[in-house]
Amino acid sequence: xxxxxxxxxxxxxxxxxxxxxxxxxxxxxxxxxxxxxxxxxxxxxxxxxxxxxxxxxxxxxxxxxxxxxxxxxxxxxxxxxxxxxxxxxxxxxxxxxxxxxxxxxxxxxxxxxxxxxxxxxxxxxxxxxxxxxxxxxxxxxxxxxxxxxxxxxxxxxxxxxxxxxxxxxxxxxxxxxxxxxxxxxxxxxxxxxxxxxxxxxxxxxxxxxxxxxxxxxxxxxxxxxxxxxxxxxxxxxxxxxxxxxxxxxxxxxxxxxxxxxxxxxxxxxxxxxxxxxxxxxxxxxxxxxxxxxxxxxxxxxxxxxxxxxxxxxxxxxxxxxxxxxxxxxxxxxxxxxxxxxxxxxxxxxxxxxxxxxxxxxxxxxxxxxxxxxxxxxxxxxxxxxxxxxxxxxxxxxxxxxxxxxxxxxxxxxxxxxxxxxxxxxxxxxxxxxxxxxxxxxxxxxxxxxxxxxxxxxxxxxxxxxxxxxxxxxxxxxxxxxxxxxxxxxxxxxxxxxxxxxxxxxxxxxxxxxxxxxxxxxxxxxxxxxxxxxxxxxxxxxxxxxxxxxxxxxxx
Amino acid sequence: xxxxxxxxxxxxxxxxxxxxxxxxxxxxxxxx
Numbered sequence: 001x002x003x004x005x006x007x008x009x010x011x012x013x014x015x016x017x018x019x020x021x022x023x024x025x026x027x028x029x030x031x032x033x034x035x036x037x038x039x040x041x042x043x044x045x046x047x048x049x050x051x052x053x054x055x056x057x058x059x060x061x062x063x064x065x066x067x068x069x070x071x072x073x074x075x076x077x078x079x080x081x082x083x084x085x086x087x088x089x090x091x092x093x094x095x096x097x098x099x100x101x102x103x104x105x106x107x108x109x110x111x112x113x114x115x116x117x118x119x120x121x122x123x124x125x126x127x128x129x130x131x132x133x134x135x136x137x138x139x140x141x142x143x144x145x146x147x148x149x150x151x152x153x154x155x156x157x158x159x160x161x162x163x164x165x166x167x168x169x170x171x172x173x174x175x176x177x178x179x180x181x182x183x184x185x186x187x188x189x190x191x192x193x194x195x196x197x198x199x200x201x202x203x204x205x206x207x208x209x210x211x212x213x214x215x216x217x218x219x220x221x222x223x224x225x226x227x228x229x230x231x232x233x234x235x236x237x238x239x240x241x242x243x244x245x246x247x248x249x250x251x252x253x254x255x256x257x258x259x260x261x262x263x264x265x266x267x268x269x270x271x272x273x274x275x276x277x278x279x280x281x282x283x284x285x286x287x288x289x290x291x292x293x294x295x296x297x298x299x300x301x302x303x304x305x306x307x308x309x310x311x312x313x314x315x316x317x318x319x320x321x322x323x324x325x326x327x328x329x330x331x332x333x334x335x336x337x338x339x340x341x342x343x344x345x346x347x348x349x350x351x352x353x354x355x356x357x358x359x360x361x362x363x364x365x366x367x368x369x370x371x372x373x374x375x376x377x378x379x380x381x382x383x384x385x386x387x388x389x390x391x392x393x394x395x396x397x398x399x400x401x402x403x404x405x406x407x408x409x410x411x412x413x414x415x416x417x418x419x420x421x422x423x424x425x426x427x428x429x430x431x432x433x434x435x436x437x438x439x440x441x442x443x444x445x446x447x448x449x450x451x452x453x454x455x456x457x458x459x460x461x462x463x464x465x466x467x468x469x470x471x472x473x474x475x476x477x478x479x480x481x482x483x484x485x486x487x488x489x490x491x492x493x494x495x496x497x498x499x500x501x502x503x504x505x506x507x508x509x510x511x512x513x514x515x516x517x518x519x520x521x522x523x524x525x526x527x528x529x530x531x532x533x534x535x536x537x538x539x540x541x542x543x544x545x546x547x548x549x550x551x552x553x554x555x
Numbered sequence: 556x557x558x559x560x561x562x563x564x565x566x567x568x569x570x571x572x573x574x575x576x577x578x579x580x581x582x583x584x585x586x587x
Contacts, residue, residue: 085567
């Protein structure tokens with residue numbers, strides 16, 4: 001990182017915070033603070049929906065996955081456009097016309113207070129913890145690649161975000177999201193252009209090399225309950241996951257409740273549906289281009305610098321022998337890749353087939369060496385050594401020109417901040433509207449609730465930063481919370497589906513929700529091979545079935 | 556649902572078809 005790169009990062013941070021703070025003007029009540037007086041245009045809400053979903057770990061982890069695994073991860077999102085259309089037709093008009101602050105408030109009007117309290121509490125529990133995780137994941141990576149203490153990288157992400165979210169409320173969050181989305185897309189496109197320009201062979205030939213390594217295989221039509229990356233998991237499981245996320249998670253519902261009208265709320269979701277798969281494919285393709293870059297340039301054995309340092313210090317002989325083997329294998333791979341391009345230019349199909357075979361053999365050998373290198377590093381650092389999240393940051397710092405490094409770092413911060421800001425804002429909304437105003441102080445002034453909302457955002461922000469700082473020590477506890485979170489995601493969707501069935505009653509919704517969560521818990525415990533994407537399908541269907549069975553028939 | 560929203564849904568679906576065709580083309584043209 002050079003001076004210009006840091007200047008870009010601080011210019012970005014300064015502008016986002018300044019712009020957020022000035023949005024505070026004119027906010028006198030919680031309708032303005034949490035709902036922007038339901039006045040925002042569809043395109044700003046749409047960009048905010050996309051920026052909230054795209055976290056920093058999506059940006060660096062998904063590109064890393066593109067480099068190591070290829071395009072197949074995009075199948076995960078195949079259900080998203082369908083889910084957005086379904087929500088636009090069904091749930092969005094219900095929630096928007098009800099003029100509620102939270103999705104769970106609607107459940108009290110439709111069913112009863114205990115269903116609202118339970119769903120809102122489950123949201124606070126899971127999102128409160130995940131907020132810490134979405135700060136800590138990029139903070140850990142930035143701390144390792146920039147060589148700064150973890151507390152500093154947590155502060156770099158957390159402090160500006162908390163500041164503009166507390167002061168400016170949802171207006172600041174949404175308008176910051178718009179700018180952050182622009183920064184993210186600009187960085188991804190700029191990096192893709194630079195990578196294509198640096199290819200030593202024509203793009204068509206380079207893509208043939210990527211294809212030979214299986215990086216351009218998107219569609220897997222096999223049916224497997226344990227593999228989340230197949231067309232069927234994506235379309236069926238993905239649709240239920242996205243229905244749960246965009247339809248019942250307050251961090252997303254609040255985005256489109258701020259839109260001017262039902263039609264504008266629908267359009268904002270449809271905008272996200274329009275761009276999601278192309279954008280996700282572009283992000284994965286960036287990873288594939290990084291893979292190609294390392295095919296034609298010397299590739300690092302370890303992407304995480306901490307692993308390299310640890311191995312050099314603790315097991316130098318093993319490190320040297322692994323490095324020698326990997327360097328030799330990747331040199332053979334480079335030669336074979338160049339041979340593929342030469343044979344294609346000469347239209348010599350036999351030579352091309354031979355070169356592809358040689359390339360695939362060396363690619364397999366290099367993959368085996370890297371797997372054993374990571375296993376050896378695991379013994380030294382005694383912890384998990386999956387380094388897919390380090391592929392892109394390491395590449396950026398080692399190989400991108402000055403200026404672009406700063407833009408990439410600004411994009412990572414933008415991706416992290418946009419997700420965290422929306423979550424803090426929605427956590428505060430649920431705390432104040434579903435609990436404080438509903439149960440603790442039911443008749444205070446608007447000014448009191450506005451102050452309480454700001455303090456609630458401060459507390460959630462501080463909590464998220466503390467969880468992020470201690471995420472390494474809290475590791476297994478956070479895993480438990482995240483797994484627990486998957487138990488009720490689909491089940492909450494089931495309650496909202498019940499809400500649209502006229503016969504369903506409060507008793508059915510409440511006990512149906514508990515039955516759904518218990519079933520998913522049992523599936524997770526006794527059939528761990530079932531991929532988490534299917535948990536949402538199971539949870540939602542059990543809640544609807546149990547809810548209807550427990551709703552007394554009338555007449 | 557307004558005419559504008561209906562047209563947007565149609566555009567969304569067309570975009571998905573185009574995106575999937577591009578990904579299918581990449582898989583077919585550059586096989587393993």
